[in-house]
Amino acid sequence: MMVKGSFGYILIIVGLIVVVDYARSQQANLHTTQLADDEVHFNKSLEAILVPRVVGSRGHQQVRNYLVTSLKALGFQAEVDEFKQSVPIFGELTFANVIGYINPQAQNFLALACHYDSKYFAEDPGFVGATDSAVPCAILLNTAKTLNNYLLQQFRNRNDLGLMLIFFDGEEAFRDWTSTDSVYGSRHLVTKLAQTRSPTATSKGPGTRRIDRIEVLVLLDLIGARNPTFSSFFENTDGLHSSLVQIEQTLRASGQLEGNNKMFLNRPAGGFTDDDHRPFLEENVPVLHLIATPFPANWHTPNDNAANLHWPSIRNFNRIFRNFVYEYLRRHSVPIDLRFHRR
Numbered sequence: 001m002m003v004k005g006s007f008g009y010i011l012i013i014v015g016l017i018v019v020v021d022y023a024r025s026q027q028a029n030l031h032t033t034q035l036a037d038d039e040v041h042f043n044k045s046l047e048a049i050l051v052p053r054v055v056g057s058r059g060h061q062q063v064r065n066y067l068v069t070s071l072k073a074l075g076f077q078a079e080v081d082e083f084k085q086s087v088p089i090f091g092e093l094t095f096a097n098v099i100g101y102i103n104p105q106a107q108n109f110l111a112l113a114c115h116y117d118s119k120y121f122a123e124d125p126g127f128v129g130a131t132d133s134a135v136p137c138a139i140l141l142n143t144a145k146t147l148n149n150y151l152l153q154q155f156r157n158r159n160d161l162g163l164m165l166i167f168f169d170g171e172e173a174f175r176d177w178t179s180t181d182s183v184y185g186s187r188h189l190v191t192k193l194a195q196t197r198s199p200t201a202t203s204k205g206p207g208t209r210r211i212d213r214i215e216v217l218v219l220l221d222l223i224g225a226r227n228p229t230f231s232s233f234f235e236n237t238d239g240l241h242s243s244l245v246q247i248e249q250t251l252r253a254s255g256q257l258e259g260n261n262k263m264f265l266n267r268p269a270g271g272f273t274d275d276d277h278r279p280f281l282e283e284n285v286p287v288l289h290l291i292a293t294p295f296p297a298n299w300h301t302p303n304d305n306a307a308n309l310h311w312p313s314i315r316n317f318n319r320i321f322r323n324f325v326y327e328y329l330r331r332h333s334v335p336i337d338l339r340f341h342r343r
């Protein structure tokens with residue numbers, strides 16, 4: 001991804017933001033009993049993903065299959081969004097986004113996302129992109145695993161809300177990052193979700209576009225290095241970002257986090273980092289961008305590998321994020337509308 005100076009959208013909020021006291025009520029009601037870790041599962045998932053996986057390679061195909069198999073094993077309905085596209089250096093390649101659903105017929109969705117392709121470096125065929133984004137993808141699978149009893153029991157068959165896990169393909173540029181040489185998978189998926197309509201009436205009326213049923217896209221990227229910090233990128237999801245700050249505080253106060261690094265900061269990021277969320281933003285999908293800023297020191301270098309991962313930071317992120325997802329699903333009853341309403 002790439003850092004830009006400022007976020008160039010001018011949008012006017014006229015609608016009522018429903019998330020009102022989400023952050024504050026979170027703190028009061030957060031279950032302080034830890035939703036248990038499953039680090040054996042995390043390590044196994046990471047090991048499977050942590051291979052060179054440039055689009056079109058054998059490792060890429062293996063990881064794609066692994067994601068589909070893992071989602072099915074966790075009770076998700078798995079969908080593969082495959083397409084061919086011509087790219088710099090390689091010519092035509094086959095891409096495939098992998099998507100998992102719980103409650104695919106629900107009115108609205110919480111979408112959690114990462115990218116599973118690794119960046120191509122001619123001079124470094126062994127590049128594994130540990131933080132970019134093997135760890136984020138392992139975190140998504142581990143979240144699904146540690147919440148699995150809840151997802152397959154109380155959450156199952158809910159009509160108000162479904163859960164989507166999106167593993168984007170082709171996030172990385174093949175040559176230099178531009179708006180066309182980047183986020184291939186995300187652009188394709190958004191086009192598809194904007195063209196297909198839900199067969200049944202939803203809270204937003206009959207034939208709602210599938211893209212409009214995503215309440216928020218939570219995008220994880222560049223996670224796994226020592227002591228990351230996450231700031232809030234978008235005003236309309238600032239309440240959700242604050243709830244991460246609160247959950248971190250609550251878990252730390254009850255001795256469930258390692259070390260003292262405070263990773264979720266109650267402050268605006270003050271800029272825009274281009275990533276898989278761009279096509280979603282263009283369709284007015286609310287985005288919570290969980291990308292470490294500043295970027296990890298080893299970003300896009302051969303050192304972005306297993307040896308340089310920081311396990312206390314990974315464990316803490318897993319715990320905070322799992323609680324965040326659980327609380328979002330558990331507390332949801334009416335649609336949450338964080339979209340910008342244009343005048």
Ligand SMILES: *[C@@H]1O[C@H](CO)[C@@H](O)[C@H](O)[C@H]1NC(C)=O
Nearest residue numbers: 038039040041042043044311
């Ligand atoms: C997971 O892997 C890390 C790094 O190799 C290791 O420190 C940790 O003990 C492993 N956790 C489990 C439960 O095996």
Ligand SMILES: [Zn+2]
Nearest residue numbers: 001119132172
């Ligand atoms: Zn990258």
